């Protein structure tokens with residue numbers, strides 16, 4: 134019996150280096166990555182250095198030496214992230230909700246499916262940290278992986294596209310699932326993934342235009358819209374809306390820590406959105422059912438509409454305040 138936690142950690146090491154290589158490849162003309170070209174003579178680094186090397190680099194042309202540490206950080210963080218998620222998924226059953234009980238092979242497939250999402254998120258976070266950009270290549274590859282996986286498997290959803298919890302008679306009928314979902318699994322797979330993609334993209338696009346209207350400038354980049362489309366395609370519309378709602382809290386917490394520790398401000402929202410998606414992925418069971426009981430909101434159309442409308446305005450205001458907060462000088466924060 135092999136342990137999925139150990140296997141996930143072992144897969145995380147090469148995956149972390151691959152993510153760093155991909156980020157370096159996408160940012161091939163950004164010198165600050167250290168994996169672009171030699172600072173002394175301008176000759177570009179080799180294929181092997183970009184995708185495989187750690188720490189010490191030496192220019193093949195002039196012999197200049199320099200150090201690059203972030204690919205090593207990516208490897209360690211990815212392996213840790215993979216292991217923690219595998220443990221939460223398989224040991225703590227963090228995604229086990231009463232409504233979704235996939236067949237055993239599909240239950241096993243959910244781990245690699247979500248590890249792929251984590252891999253794409255690590256890559257997007259690296260490029261966002263290094264260059265304030267989320268490359269389309271990464272997002273498109275992620276969306277294709279998610280939609281294809283959802284459609285072909287037909288059973289990878291964290292939650293069905295619709296569950297009627299409000300029409301249940303407690304303890305008698307349980308949740309009501311529309312009949313077509315049971316008979317058209319692959320179509321349902323396609324539907325929930327596309328719905329998640331649309332929900333993630335549209336919601337962030339709306340927040341972006343509202344904040345532009347209030348502030349005169351967008352509080353999020355267009356990269357955040359495409360990033361949430363990818364996350365939504367992997368998670369479905371209910372979890373992705375939870376992730377977006379959580380993002381300002383993640384941003385205030387993580388942003389404060391980053392500022393106090395490093396004295397630097399970090400205003401790109403991509404990493405906070407990615408971090409919130411990981412939190413939802415790791416705590417879905419407790420968000421959907423007890424204690425948060427979001428299932429009651431997500432099974433009642435008027436509640437969903439009210440929540441979306443109210444939170445849109447609230448988020449736009451929060452984002453505006455957050456932008457001001459994150460751009461305050463660090464010495465003000467430390468007082």
Ligand SMILES: [Zn+2]
Pocket residue numbers: 171172173174175176192193194195196197
């Ligand atoms: Zn050189």
